[in-house]
Amino acid sequence: MSGGPSGKKAEQGQQPSILVVDDDLRMRQLLGETLAGEGFAPQFCGDSREAANILAGQAVDIVITDLMMPHFDGIEILGKAKAANPDCMVILITGYGTIESAVEAIRKGAYDYIQKPFEPDALLLIVARAVEHVRLLRENRRLRRQVAGCRGEELIGTSRQMEELKDFIARIAPFDATVLIQGETGTGKELVARLIHDWSSRRQRNFLPINCGALPETLLESELFGHVQGAFTGAEQDRPGLFEAVDKGTLFLDEINATSPGFQVKLLRVLQEGTFFKVGGREPCRVDVRVVAASNTSLAEEVKVGHFRRDLLYRLNVVTVDIPPLRQHQEDIPLLAHYFLARYGAKYGKEAKTISKESLARLRGHSWPGNVRELQNVLERAVIVSDAPELLPEHLPPLDVDRGSYDGGEARLFSVAEMEKELIAKTLRNTGGHRGRTAEMLGISPASLWRKIKKYGLG
Ligand SMILES: Nc1ncnc2c1ncn2[C@@H]1O[C@H](COP(=O)(O)OP(=O)(O)OP(=O)(O)O)[C@@H](O)[C@H]1O
Ligand SMILES: [Mg+2]
Structure with a gap:
């Protein structure tokens, strides 16, 4: 009944709830002292029937139970604990000669077993691992719940930087001002451009992205502005450009930094006057288009080195949205990872996975030069290559942590x-x-x- 009312109760508490079931008083005392020494406050039960009642009434995270007991034995207690809470970690205490039962218990879902007589430290080690497991399960469940509330196209992230970014976009989107989005590759510039369109009064009209860096100057011009018949060889009839096609909508000019000076002059004219000429045309055309531009370099720097027109920058950056690189909001990595895991799990028809602690540590330790897109690719690949319910480090490609090139915040000398x-x-x-x-x-x-x-x- 994980997720049911009793499941939630166990989840809210910081400390996992532990139930010790043993008919031997001396053993209960020993376990009590051992666990109390580590700050745990377990419940104790000397009667297995009473334990069964407790398990039926409340979600217990960890059960430590003796194997041989009157009424219900350890295997039966295991069954009852798992029936009430499938995530319950059951640790069995076995006596000499009952190893076979312990193995059977593991097969039935017990977390681990320990053989009497045992060193307190050996038991504590198992309990500590189980506690860690419970913590991780809770964390995974919390993140999955958060992800479940997300719609498709959304900026995921709860860090201060992401919250500020979302607030800022929501504030500027309704106004018709030109927007310049700056951020490294893969930070979500196109996603932000779409959100600006979706949250504006133009949302019923088109949003058209065009990658200015991918087209040579002449082609880009005729794509955007269209051309008149006979403008060049092969121009057999008038053809409207994207500016016309997107009238009353939003045009997203991606990689604006890669445009030529000639193109920049023409773009400046559209932004200043709202008019343009088709290639080969003499009549100015008027359109009502909101321009959102993106650059993966700093346009101010491009202006300094003479690659970008200053007047065009001033026209574009009426509002500037700067998206931080992922390494500056690392705390969003777990949520983003779960989001992509759920997304690709659904896409490839695979069961939702949890992420092991080691895998998460590796993801957090990477510097993500390709930002969110790189993280997305890593998780898509992991979903494809693994069929295990848990995402393990071996499902991840080599990351910075393996190459040792990322200092993870610690001082380190570089050659x-x-x-x-x-x-x-x-x-x-x-x-x-x-x-x-x-x-x-x-x-x-x-x-x-x-x-x-x-x-x-x-x-
Ligand atoms: N905060 C985020 N939440 C969810 N998905 C994100 C986020 N940021 C980026 N993405 C996803 O990462 C991928 C890359 O984002 P996008 O294409 O918008 O990046 P970009 O900044 O335009 O990159 P480039 O400069 O390389 O074109 C997309 O699939 C996008 O949906
Ligand atoms: Mg892009």
């Missing part, structure tokens, strides 16, 4: 070569892999950048 490699990798990421700009930003020649990329295996 000059290591730092150079890091710096080049980071600059390449920030320029979206643009080697010319990377060389320029680092103040080295393109040839020497090329050599270093080879040397460090970054290409």
Whole structure:
């Protein structure tokens, strides 16, 4: 009955509830002292029938029970505990010569067993592991409940940074102002652009994304502005562009940083005057389009190095939304991981998984240069490769923790070569892999950048 009213009760308490069942008073005393020494406050029961009543009436997290008892034996107590709470961890105490029963108990779902006589520390070790397990189950359940309340397209995250981001988007979305979204690759720029559209009065109209970096200048222009008949070879009739197609809606100009100076001038005109010319056309066309642009580099920096027009930046950044990289809101990693686990579990028809403590530690220890998209890919892969109910470290690809390149916040000395490699990798990421700009930003020649990329295996 996990999740039922009694299940919830056990979940709310900080300490897991422990029930000790043994008909031997001396054993109960020994267990009581051992557990009390570690701060646990178990319930005790000398009669197995009374234990069965307790188990039927309240959700118990951990049961420590003797195997041989009058009335109900340990295996029967195990059955009753599991029936009342499938997540209950049952630890059996077995006497000499009852190992076979203990093995049977494990097969029936007991968590572990310990053989008499035992060292208190040996028992405490098992109990500590069970407590950890209970804590993890609760955490998983809590996160899964949170995820279950999420709709499809949503910004997941409860960190201060994410809450502030959501508030900010909700505040600016209803106004028709042009928005510039900045953030590293994979931080959710397109997702944010869609939310801005969905939360605006244009939501009934189209949202059209176009990747400005993927098209050469002339093609981008005719895509956006359309062309008139005879504008160029092959232009056999007038063709409307995306600006017209999206009239009254939102146009998302992705990778605006990668556009050419010529295109930037034309875009500036649309933003300033609300009009544009089709390629080869003489009549200005008027449209009502909200522009949301995104850049994975800082446009202010691009302006400084002469790659972006200052006046266009001023037109675009009426409102700027900066999305933080995932490493700056690491506390969202568990929730995001569960969200993607549920999403891909449903997509691939696999049972919802829990995430082991070790796996979570690994996910938290990674620096996520590819941000949320990288995390999403890692979890999609994990769902595909594993059929186990628990996500284990072996289902994850090698992460920073394995390479030891992420300091995890601890002071660590780097060699000059290591730092150079890091710096080049980071600059390449920030320029979206643009080697010319990377060389320029680092103040080295393109040839020497090329050599270093080879040397460090970054290409
Ligand atoms: N906070 C978040 N919650 C849920 N999903 C997210 C979040 N951030 C990003 N994603 C998901 O991660 C993926 C990458 O996001 P998106 O495409 O919006 O990134 P981007 O910033 O546009 O990246 P790029 O610069 O590489 O184009 C998408 O599938 C998106 O839905
Ligand atoms: Mg994008």
